[in-house]
Amino acid sequence: MKLLFLFTFLISSALADSSEERGILTSCNSNPCKNSGVCTDGIFGVSCKCTNGFIGKYCELNNPLYYCEPNPCKNDGVCESVIDGFTCKCPAGFYGVTCQFQKTKKKCETSPCLNNGICIENKNGFQCQCQDGFNGNLCEQRRDFCRNSACLNNGLCISNQYGYRCDCLRDYFGSRCENFDYKAWRARMYLAGLFALCLLIIIFLIFVFIFCQCKSYKNKQNLVKAQNRQRIRTIYGHHINNMRNIDLEPPEKQPYEVIGKNQTSSLGKIV
Numbered sequence: 001m002k003l004l005f006l007f008t009f010l011i012s013s014a015l016a017d018s019s020e021e022r023g024i025l026t027s028c029n030s031n032p033c034k035n036s037g038v039c040t041d042g043i044f045g046v047s048c049k050c051t052n053g054f055i056g057k058y059c060e061l062n063n064p065l066y067y068c069e070p071n072p073c074k075n076d077g078v079c080e081s082v083i084d085g086f087t088c089k090c091p092a093g094f095y096g097v098t099c100q101f102q103k104t105k106k107k108c109e110t111s112p113c114l115n116n117g118i119c120i121e122n123k124n125g126f127q128c129q130c131q132d133g134f135n136g137n138l139c140e141q142r143r144d145f146c147r148n149s150a151c152l153n154n155g156l157c158i159s160n161q162y163g164y165r166c167d168c169l170r171d172y173f174g175s176r177c178e179n180f181d182y183k184a185w186r187a188r189m190y191l192a193g194l195f196a197l198c199l200l201i202i203i204f205l206i207f208v209f210i211f212c213q214c215k216s217y218k219n220k221q222n223l224v225k226a227q228n229r230q231r232i233r234t235i236y237g238h239h240i241n242n243m244r245n246i247d248l249e250p251p252e253k254q255p256y257e258v259i260g261k262n263q264t265s266s267l268g269k270i271v
Contacts, residue, residue, distance in 0.1 A: 034060045054081065075099045115139045132162050153177045 028039035033048035037059030040047045050059035052066060068079035073088035077099035080087050090099035108119035113128035117139035120127050130139035146157035151166035155177030158165050168177035171185045 032058050034058050073099050075102070113139050115142075133160065151177050153180075 028041050028046050031039060032046060033039045033050075034056075035051060035054045037048040037050045037054065040049065048057065048059050050056070050063075052063075055061050055063045062081035067081050067086035071077075071079050072086065073079045073090070075091060075094045077088040077090045077094065080089065088097065088099050090096070093103050095101050095103060107121050107126040111119060112126065113119045113130075115134045116131050117134065118129040120129055128137065128139050130136070133143050133145075135141050135143050142159075144159055145164035146159045149157040150164070151157045151168075153172050154169055155172065156167040158167055166175065166177045168174070171181045171188075173179050173181060
């Protein structure tokens with residue numbers, strides 16, 4: 001009996017030395033089993049009893065066929081075994097234990113509202129809260145505050161982002177051109193009358209100047225004529241007076257006076 005025990009001990013020691021030389025674990029003290037595997041010492045080394053979902057000498061490998069066959073993951077999800085179950089790696093756009101849910105894109109994520117409108121999500125989708133001066137489903141329309149013009153007295157309505165303003169005609173003022181500036185109107189009428197009076201005075205002075213120039217010119221003409229007549233009287237003397245007294249009769253009936261050579265007759269002819 002002692003010999004059998006000694007023989008068994010020697011064989012076990014030899015196997016242990018051989019296992020250590022080959023890198024085989026011979027003791028469960030180092031807990032070589034992974035993933036909650038149960039370690040058992042044996043003559044030829046340790047052995048691991050793996051939990052569900054794992055395989056391998058030390059339970060280090062997932063058993064894809066245990067929980068992942070058939071594939072429980074939906075929407076092309078990838079199944080991976082874990083302790084007492086599996087996990088699904090879901091593709092983009094899906095989530096859930098088995099990738100059964102699809103991620104819905106938020107309606108306001110693309111900022112559909114224009115002109116700085118605020119997007120508000122609701123059960124029907126989204127709604128745009130527009131800034132002042134804009135309207136429409138997407139705040140795409142500029143609000144026309146001048147559609148029903150409130151400007152009075154022919155004021156021009158100009159629409160802007162916050163409302164409207166009235167561009168008033170002369171002498172009108174107010175937010176709606178409802179007031180009339182009588183003082184400015186009187187001042188302008190006074191200036192207009194003064195300008196008209198000055199213009200009339202200028203026209204009158206021009207007329208007087210032209211009249212005086214014409215009269216002066218006429219007087220000069222008369223003076224020149226008078227001087228010419230005086231000059232003629234001086235040159236011809238009494239002959240002019242005699243010419244005025246000549247009886248205009250036919251030549252054959254007109255008597256002639258015989259005078260000396262190189263003298264002038266009563267008709268002024270040289271004989």
